[in-house]
Amino acid sequence: MKKLKIPGVIRGLGVTFRTMMKPAVTVQYPHEREDPPPRARGVIALKEENCTVCMLCARQCPDWCIYIEGHKEQRPPRREGAAPRSVSLLDRFDIDYGLCMYCGICVEVCPFDALFWSPEYEYSEQNIADLLHDKTKLGEWMSGVHEPEPLEIGAEVKKK
């Protein structure tokens, strides 16, 4: 490769000078930001109208950080003359982000698509008790949820 035997220190200094000429890669947060990819697991958002209080997410959570309370109500039947149907409504749906380990099991097991991932990550608090997000706050995170993105070539096209 090289005819001359250049001492290692000199070669290293050559790398140093080359690197000095290149711009720095530092992103000056908070003035500049890098956006995480759409799939990034930032925060969990709740779509309350889809939730039927089936408790699957609270059961499957490895950390036991989802607290759910609900009650049943009677609704008028869908067609005339039938019995009134009972629906379950949420009283309380809290996720404790101090315990949550962002695994996504709750989002995956929800059979009614009530939980979604959003890449929002700037919600740190001064007080650790404020990390318990109630269902109003979880509903607000829905605005950051991305549509499912297109997949790479070769992926199986799922039939709707």
Place this chain on the structure above:
Amino acid sequence: MTTTQPPSQLPGFEVEAGSLGSLADARLAVELDTGDMILNMGPQHPATHGTLRLVVRLDGERVIAADPVIGYMHRGYEKLTEFRTYPQITTLINRIDWLSSFANEVPFIHAAEQLMGIEAPPRAQHIRTLLTELSRIATIYLFLGEMGLQVGALTPAFWGFRDREHVLNLIEGATGGRFHPNFNRIGGVKDDLPWGWIVECRAAMKRILDGCDDFEDVLVGNEIFQARTRGVGIIPAELGAAYGVSGANLRASGVDWDLRRDGKPYLSYNELDFKVWTHQDGDSFARYWVRLQETRESVRMVLQLLDGLASGPVMAKVPRIIKVPAGEVWVETENPLGQMGYYVVSKGAIGPFRVKIRSASFSNVSILPWLLRGLYVPDVVTVLGSLYFILGDIDR
């Protein structure tokens, strides 16, 4: 803090014939009563890569005996796995070796799939292999940088973190998490790759290769680096194997053993063409050199995988509630830090009965009491860096 003890309690300080340069030295050595010092390289120490405590007994600056005290990060994984289901355990075991977290999930999921008798579709295997090699690159590239830090070169450590970000962005783009992907499922992987990922991956691999060349120019040829690492911490091959040292540490001692090629076939490694790098010296420099070549080899493997990525589904047909049939299986893989294995005992429930987690760093660090005898204190730091362990891997 040298302890001075009365002469009657100390062994005689033998002066070897011809060992001292001048008469003045001889007089000084005989007149002083010196004792051994116990130095605590405590759990908080920049060189111990986490909460490792090394209690060393020193004679001056030479180590006589070393006793690693571990367990500051013990989270009780094996007890936890007895109370959790398979998807929950997959989430947890990401955190054993947190730098190469995808590689921790692979043997466990493979064990569960073997017990169930199902196989993931080819595209899922390719994606798993891709992500495993990417996490190998991310882990070992950081080592290439921070090994310089152990011997006093500050800049390569920053390069290690900087170029690793590109690989972490790739992993995040595919799985949603930079450090803890939680992407493997029994039967395949959770999602397919997003659009544009392959192009980004090729660009990131080019950066990694350029970074490896930079490391070679800056560190490998550098006289200071060579003086600090050559001949330091030599692990003889047979002794290393008897201690359970694995991975690049053992390959640097000349043992040609890589579970991707030599163990039971897993993932897509039998479709790939790759070389296993060894070095004969067994010292810290050899370990660095082997890992540098392994990073380049991993990049070549990633490019091969991208060229030959299969199409199709990413998940096999599995029942909704997964009950793994009763049985026992031992699965081992070549993780970035060494040999990692899971011995899964199942009794037919939705979670295992017992999981024995064999982690690489546990055995790599168990050789320290033997390895550190006779070294100087700065060389202790070099050896710790070159063995490359992660505390979560030791302590589980």
Place this chain on the structure above:
Amino acid sequence: MSDEVVAVETAEADIPDPVVGVLASRFVEALGDDLLEWEDSFGTLAIRVKPDSWAPAAAFAKSELECNYLSFISGIDWQPVTRPDGDEGSDLSAPVQPTEMTFGVTGSAGRFQVFGHVQSTSRHWGVTIKSDVDETDPRIASWVAIYPGADWHERECWEMYGIVFDGHPSLRNLYLPGGFEGHPLRKDFPLLAREVKPWPGLVDVEPMPGVADADGGE
């Protein structure tokens, strides 16, 4: 003799692994009656030996079978976990294991077993060696003279299960602090985190989807 036994034992693989059969026959030759059972478990040989042959089996593997690499040594407690069923606050999401004591491949004589895995870096085969340990006085020989790396594995097994390894230079705690009482991985040692916190999945339970009546849900 070994051919027909191999065909019975391998459930998953269609073709029995010839290497496993060869290794098994070498062990049978060397240990004779001390080898209680052996099985081909997914392509890896698993043998169960009498407690007195725990160290000789390892020595044989190291000297005659070129198994120079120690993978791990650990223990297992076969006793089933007793959990209160249907209690308020009990964790219904944790896996329910069988309540009767069953043993894995190669069986067991009682509650405790030690098992270790050794491999050959040159011949690329490995063997899992198991042995029973008496419940009232758990002692077994140490492998430290054969594989120096057994030092830390046996210390971990001691603190997690209480199994004493005769011949170990200094059997003391590895992970846990010095004054720790009890042996955590035993099945009668509870997982305190799950005992202390009430399970949040019990309040106002809705029947699972699929089990609910036709009008319920969205």
